Amino acid sequence: MSKKIIALLGSPLLDGNTARLLNEAIRGAEDAGCEVEKIAVAHLDIAPCMEIFYCKENETCRIGDDMIGIYDKFREMDGLIVATPVMTMGIPGRLKSFIDRFQVFYMAKYQRGHSFISPERRRERKMLFISIAGMNLPTVFEGAKMTVRAFGEIIDCPYWGEVLRNDMDTIQDIRTRPEVMEAAYRKGYELGRLLSGGGASG
Numbered sequence: 001m002s003k004k005i006i007a008l009l010g011s012p013l014l015d016g017n018t019a020r021l022l023n024e025a026i027r028g029a030e031d032a033g034c035e036v037e038k039i040a041v042a043h044l045d046i047a048p049c050m051e052i053f054y055c056k057e058n059e060t061c062r063i064g065d066d067m068i069g070i071y072d073k074f075r076e077m078d079g080l081i082v083a084t085p086v087m088t089m090g091i092p093g094r095l096k097s098f099i100d101r102f103q104v105f106y107m108a109k110y111q112r113g114h115s116f117i118s119p120e121r122r123r124e125r126k127m128l129f130i131s132i133a134g135m136n137l138p139t140v141f142e143g144a145k146m147t148v149r150a151f152g153e154i155i156d157c158p159y160w161g162e163v164l165r166n167d168m169d170t171i172q173d174i175r176t177r178p179e180v181m182e183a184a185y186r187k188g189y190e191l192g193r194l195l196s197g198g199g200a201s202g
Helices: 017-031 067-076 093-100 103-111 119-124 142-154 178-195
Strands: 004-009 035-040 079-085 126-132 159-165
Touching: 004 017, 004 067, 004 178, 017 035, 017 079, 017 126, 017 159, 017 178, 067 103, 079 142, 079 178, 093 142, 103 142, 126 142, 126 178, 142 159, 159 178
Parallel strands: 004 035, 004 079, 079 126, 126 159
Antiparallel strands: none
């Protein structure tokens, strides 16, 4: 059976630079034999976390929106790709709201002490992070990476690899940097190979 990967697009632009890199990573993972479902987070019908704490005692959220079906997908997935631009030295608001709604997983793991993901499956699950930033600063990805790493710990899908490209205000079109497009494909392929038990391939 093919391993399942969820690919999150954090940019509201469905055909922008972030989406192009994500599509290359998806292509790589699919070429490695994985099944990939892409979710455009900015286009979901979801509300922000209201901190009702219903999930402190229950395995789901009280807010009945698109997140309800997504929780099951995140329990079942084998790998995750998160692709996002950096905005205000962090991640876009819609993606942050999406991540915050995983309070359901947080409560299960840290409050009730029974994570939805077994230790054995956690060891197998992996996250790939893809990000672009407009500014050419050495610290421009730090805030986004901290948030995504914390997300990976909450959902028991640890941060594994990354493809990062800053100075996009100068570059403008990621397609003029074929080496970055190739890096995204290769990382997606490597992720797929690792999840499928085939190991990394040069």
